[in-house]
Amino acid sequence: MGVPTFLETGHMTEGFPIRVIHTGEQFNFAAHWHEEVELVVVNGERARIGVNNQVCELEQGDVLLIKPGDVHCFLPGTDHLTIILFRLEWLTGNLAADKESQELREVFHKTTILPSTICREKNLGHYIDAISDEEKQQQPGYRWIMVARLYDLIIHLLRTKTPTTHECISGEPCTSSKRFEFLESVCEYLEEHYAEPVKLDQVAEHIKFSKFHVCKLFKENKGVTLMEYLNHFRIIKSEWALLFSQASILDIAIGHGFNNVSSYNRLFKKYNDCTPSEFRKKHQTHITKYEG
Numbered sequence: 572m573g574v575p576t577f578l579e580t581g582h583m584t585e586g587f588p589i590r591v592i593h594t595g596e597q598f599n600f601a602a603h604w605h606e607e608v609e610l611v612v613v614n615g616e617r618a619r620i621g622v623n624n625q626v627c628e629l630e631q632g633d634v635l636l637i638k639p640g641d642v643h644c645f646l647p648g649t650d651h652l653t654i655i656l657f658r659l660e661w662l663t664g665n666l667a668a669d670k671e672s673q674e675l676r677e678v679f680h681k682t683t684i685l686p687s688t689i690c691r692e693k694n695l696g697h698y699i700d701a702i703s704d705e706e707k708q709q710q711p712g713y714r715w716i717m718v719a720r721l722y723d724l725i726i727h728l729l730r731t732k733t734p735t736t737h738e739c740i741s742g743e744p745c746t747s748s749k750r751f752e753f754l755e756s757v758c759e760y761l762e763e764h765y766a767e768p769v770k771l772d773q774v775a776e777h778i779k780f781s782k783f784h785v786c787k788l789f790k791e792n793k794g795v796t797l798m799e800y801l802n803h804f805r806i807i808k809s810e811w812a813l814l815f816s817q818a819s820i821l822d823i824a825i826g827h828g829f830n831n832v833s834s835y836n837r838l839f840k841k842y843n844d845c846t847p848s849e850f851r852k853k854h855q856t857h858i859t860k861y862e863g
Contacts, residue, residue, distance in 0.1 A: 580606040588661035589717050591706040592654040594645075602644040603805050606755075607656040608679050609637040612699055615651030620644070622682050634695065636728070638679050653703055657721060685731070689711050693731055698724035713721025753778070754792055757785065763802045764826050765808060769801060805829065806842050813851040820847050 582605075583590050590607075602621065611634065617737060618629040621644045627635055637643050639659070659679060690696055701720040701730065705713040735738075756778045761769065774797065775782045787798045809827040818826070824835035824847075839847050 575863045587828055588658040590656040591703055594652045598645055598646045598649050598651045599647050604642045606639050607658050610655040611635040612653040614653055618649040619646040621646055634685040634690055637682050641682050650722050695727055695733050762804055802838055806839055813841055813847055
């Protein structure tokens with residue numbers, strides 16, 4: 572997408588493979604990626620979702636299925652989504668070599684759009700609503716029901732013939748790879764130590780790669796340099812501090828890995844077209860939360 576992105580971790584409940592998120596009006600969220608499959612249902616009039624280097628323009632009733640590892644963001648003009656995150660490996664368990672499990676995995680080997688007409692024809696909304704309702708009500712046994720309805724939904728997706736869906740972004744199989752492991756290791760390190768004065772030598776030592784290969788592989792796979800990624804992640808984290816704390820701009824800058832306010836202001840304006848002070852004043856009294 573041409574901008575640094577961050578690896579989203581720690582957002583799933585331990586031991587449970589499903590998470591449901593409901594968004595409000597004019598929802599937007601920065602570019603990120605994760606290991607879970609993401610199913611996005613458009614409940615509002617429209618949605619604009621960036622995936623890798625393209626933008627998917629969606630209408631009410633459309634469903635976007637985002638494969639693990641794909642970088643995605645929610646752009647202005649998007650409202651009222653139901654988002655279901657789930658871990659495919661948890662559901663398939665030890666059946667990875669089974670023919671039907673392989674077929675199931677193929678459903679998620681690329682990011683695809685399911686048009687509203689197909690969703691209605693296959694009655695996918697019934698299972699999506701059932702998962703969402705169980706999560707909201709949390710009656711006894713609701714997690715078992717959520718898993719059961721997710722299996723139903725996945726089977727319906729499996730039986731939806733290829734011509735009824737169209738690919739949004741060309742993708743690679745969603746299996747573990749050295750590339751994915753490398754990116755995950757580097758991104759996790761950067762995001763754990765973003766408030767510190769991170770040096771390239773430290774990153775290289777952590778993942779046991781040479782500095783040259785770290786820089787080369789990261790830029791090839793992410794489209795930005797390691798430091799661009801780190802600084803943009805710092806900016807994203809600092810936005811939350813601006814909105815939800817009373818700390819001074821100086822304290823926020825220092826606490827998020829910047830040496831001084833000047834460099835913080837410059838980078839913040841690069842990504843937000845406004846200064847941290849302007850951002851705080853504009854958004855602090857009208858906040859849209861995304862718990863993701």
